[in-house]
Amino acid sequence: MKFKSVFISLFIPFGIFAQNIQNNPNSNHGNKFEQLGTILPTPNVYRTASxxxxQGYWQNxxxxxxxxxxxxxxxxxxxxxxxxxYNNSPDDLDYLWLQLDENExxxxxxxxxxxSSFIPKQTTTERLKVTDLPEKNNGYGVNLxxxxxxxxxxxKYVVNKTMMRIDLPKVLKKGEKFVFKIDWNYNIPNRMTMGGRGGYEYFPEDxxxxxxxxxxxxxxxxxxxxKGWQNNQFTxxxxxxxxxGNYKVTMNVPADHIVASTGVGKNFEQVLTPAQLQRWKQAQTANEPLEIVxxxxxxxxxxxxSKQRKTWVFEAENVRDFAWTSSRKFVWDAMKVVIPENNNQVMAMSLYPKEAYNLYRKFSTKAVAHTIKTYSEFTVPYPYPVAQSVEAANGMEYPMICFNYGRTEKDGTYSEGIKNGMIGVIIHEVGHNFFPMIINSDERQWSWMDEGLNTFVEYLTEEKWDNKFPSRRGPAHTIVDYMRLPKDQLEPIMVNSENIIHFGPNAYAKPATGLNILRETIMGRELFxxxxxTYSKRWAFKHPEPADFFRTMNDASGENLDWFWRGWFYGTDAVDISIDKVTVATPDFDAAPKSREISYTVEKPLQNDxxxxxxxxxxxxxxxxxxxxKDKSTQxxxxxxxxxxxxxxxxxKYSMKVDNMEKVSSKDKAQLQNVMAYQIDFSNKGGLVMPIIxxxxxxxxxxxxDKSSAxxxxxxxQKVSxxxxxxxxxxxxxxxPMRETADIDTSNNFWGEIPAPASKFEVFKQKNEAAARGAAQGQVNPMQAAGKK
Incomplete structure (x- = not known):
């Protein structure tokens, strides 16, 4: 889902703090670089330490x-x-849980x-209603x-708000399946006034x-x-x-409606006109979008x-959800896309009303094609036969289909902001085919695992669309306003979706920015x-958890990134590295080397004290x-x-002269005469460690x-030099200099007044190489003193 971020600078009295995961809280070290250890769940036969x-992994x-x-x-x-x-788990199941999202x-x-709610400064008549106590039924939600x-x-079943439990007539054991049927209906909401993910939009002009x-x-x-059953309520x-699973879905709609959905249409011969069917066949080999409707x-x-009706049939294999759209307003275009990594022939398509024609006709299907090809390069090859974008004045994703915005003025013109926003939301929502439709994370618990990872690859895809594309999320400097908010307005990325105040920055922008910092600044592109x-391939068509991502990134790269996961994902500290002081010194080549006379006695027996x-x-x-x-020869x-x-x-008493330094040669002095030493002192004011660039x-x-690693x-x-x-x-x-670490205060990042040299440091030439470890040191030893060998 595309989420618009809004920064709120007002004080919000919520007691949300980073998780206290310090190992050595009273020390200036031993905290930020320690392993995540028991913070991550214990590896087991289902999920490995890598x-x-x-080997025991399963999913139903x-x-x-x-x-x-x-x-x-x-x-x-x-x-x-x-x-x-199908119960593929090792557990016996007494009941099943289902989602009733329309009950929201x-x-x-x-x-x-x-x-919390407050008296508004202004409102509308639609919103100004007498508070019903108790709440009256508005007629929406699922009727079973x-x-x-x-x-x-x-x-037997029980409905608990947005969840439904079906009690099984007998225990469902491992390897068994259970077949059941549900008949239902609901009143379709006006999503333009009520909000929500699905519904209808009414066009009063036609x-x-x-x-x-x-x-x-x-x-x-x-x-x-x-987790067992993920039955958290849908908010x-x-x-x-x-x-x-696999889906077969039939939709009976008005005969003049055009329907698009997850999956592949199975009866286009019955629902399209002969001309439209012919164009559909031509589109199978088209390299440019071709209008089918x-x-x-x-x-x-x-x-x-029309007063008549038609039935459309679609089928989809190995998908996690199914969505569709229906309207007589749709223009429909399509073209073929070949995914090089698996030679998959994909139909990239768009559907849109006339209000979006001048934008969608130019860009939508091409943006769809660009997205699935680019994501395939960075993750896994796109496996499905269809990818499509529907203009519906919103932004939401489902397998093989997504709903986006992008309408023109009445004269067909549009602003640059609307154009770029449309392309960005299409890339984002089509990209969700990969996260989480294929790499199937738990969005109900961890929004960042789909939104954050997807926003990161969206950024990579926007960059490959147009080098001048104004990406709002991904570059490090774009997260700074959020990172510098007061701590009581922040929460770690590793927080349940429902409990986040600044949802857009936290679930979308901060994880995307963190991954971009890893790629560009910490790991390098190739390694990242x-x-x-590797993570994408391991968890395609499976259910990954955060630890699986963190561990895979460490395991596949050979980089210990626990310090980064600990700071960026589990904490709320910001990056603020300060240049505190610059000290300059010059070499003194003329100082006379000083020899030392050492007086000593031979070693006493090295007995235990x-x-x-x-x-x-x-x-x-x-x-x-x-x-x-036993062995006298060792005595x-x-x-x-x-x-x-x-x-x-x-x-x-014995004496020994230590004289291993000599004056610098005139040749070395000439070569080094211009060298100066610059000591730079830094402090970590923000708390989050990062490379020093x-x-x-x-x-x-x-x-x-120069770059020093974190x-x-x-x-x-706290302080380094x-x-x-x-x-x-x-x-x-x-x-x-390139603002690549998300430093929140750049006023302490520049030192423009280099001081004059304040001191000198002596420079000599070493006469002899340092003695090897274990070699004789030149002192008289007890064997020599005793005249023994």
Missing amino acids: GAPG RADYEITAYLDEDKRNLKGSETVTY QSSINNAGYHD EKVTDASGKPL GNDLYTITQWFPRMCVYSDF GRGEFALVF TLEEAKKAEKNR DEAFK FEDISKIRNRNDKNIEFYTD DFYWRYNRGMEKVDDTK LEFTFEDGTKLT QIWRKNE KTYYFDKKLKSIQLD
Whole structure:
């Protein structure tokens, strides 16, 4: 779903804080770089420590056969469905849970999640209504007519707000299936006034409706290894958790309506005119969008409402949901797209009313094609036969079909903002075919796993559409306004969908920005892209959880990214790295090396300063025979010396001269005479660790850049320093010059007054290489003092 972000700068008194996941809270280190450890769920046979599905991974399945009758006069939808539910879990099931999302429109059966409300400064007559206590039934929501087993025997069921539980006549065991039937109907809401995901839009100028039939039938909840039944109530925000299955759906609609849906049309010969059918066949090989239903045909249908009816039939395989649209207003165009990675022949299509013609005809189907090809490059090859965009003045996604906005002025012109917004929302909603329609995360719990990941790949796709495309989410600098909000207005990304204040920034923009920072700044494109593909392939047509994503990205890249997941996803700290001080020093090549005279005595026996209990017990244990007691050849001088069997004068004074430095040669001095040392002191004011990226500008106009990885903060998460040696004078230092870390305060990122050298550091040439570890150090040892070998 495309969500418009709004930043609210007012104080909001909500006590929402980051999760306290510090290991060493009273220290300046040992917190931000520690492993996530027990914060993540324990790996098991279903989900491995590497982030891949385990050898025992399973998921349940549901197949649907549905018949639907659209009553345009009453604006009512009547349906009958047969569901075949397969229990692939190792558990016995006593009951099944289904979603009744249309109950969200009911005044009495909705989820009951209320928000604070206040007297408005202004309102409308439609909204100004006397408060009903108790609430009166507004006539919306699902009316269940009949719930039976396959033989027609009634089943016991309970409706709890937006959820329905069917009690099974007997336990459903592993490997078994259960078939049941539900007949239902509901009044279709006006989504332009009531809101919601599906409904109708009325066009007063021509008196016609445009129907988007979504979340419209009782649908199976997910039963999983990590949660059991996902039966969280539908509040209108957290979207879905759904199971895969096959669908056969028939829609009985007015004869002059055009229908599009998830899946493939099976009876176009019966529902299209001969001319339209011929164009449909031509579109199978078209490289440019070809109109199947023309603008002229759509305008004619608007004026001549048919009293007849037609039945459209669609089928879809291995999808997690099914949605459709119906209207006599539609223009319909299509073209063929080939996905190179799997050679899949896909029909990219668009449907739109005349009000959107000048925009959708130019861009929509081409944007659909571009999206599925680009997402296939970054994730998994698009597997379905259809991808389509429907102009319906909104933004919402379902398998193979999505609903977007993009209408022109009455004269056919449009603004640049509407054009770019339309292209962006088409890319976003078509992209949802991958997240979560294929990589099937639990949107009801974790909005970021579909919205955030999808927004990230949307950004990559927008960039490949037009290098000048004004993407609002993805670049690091675009998240700064959100990240600098007071902490009481923030919550971690790892929060349930229903409890987020700034939903757009939190669920869409922040995770997308974080992934872009990983790709561009921390991991690099090649390493990131391969790891991201690995996650997509591992979890295509499965149910991933956050730990599966975090673990896979670590596992497939060889990068320990727990510090990033910990800070960016589990916390609310922001990036604010400050340049606090610059110190300059020059080398002193003329200082005289100072030799040292060391006075010492020979080493005393290296005995333990305390006889521990293990040594005492071992010595008293008659069953233990020590190796050096058995093998006399190991009893060397020091074995005897340690036991007082060798006598050495350990009071005699010896001396040794240490003289391993000499003056720098004139050649080295000439080469290094212009070198100066620049120590830069940084502080972490925001709390979130990030790489330190610097751009150095020299007095001669040249520039150099350097990047220190985030691990520079691992031993002190609050302050670090780094020293550089340059052979030309430094003019200024710019921190994060490309604004790629989402630093919220750039006023402390620039140092333009390089101070004069304040000190000198001595430079010498080393005479000899440092002694190797374990080599003799030149001092008299006890063996020499005793004259022994």
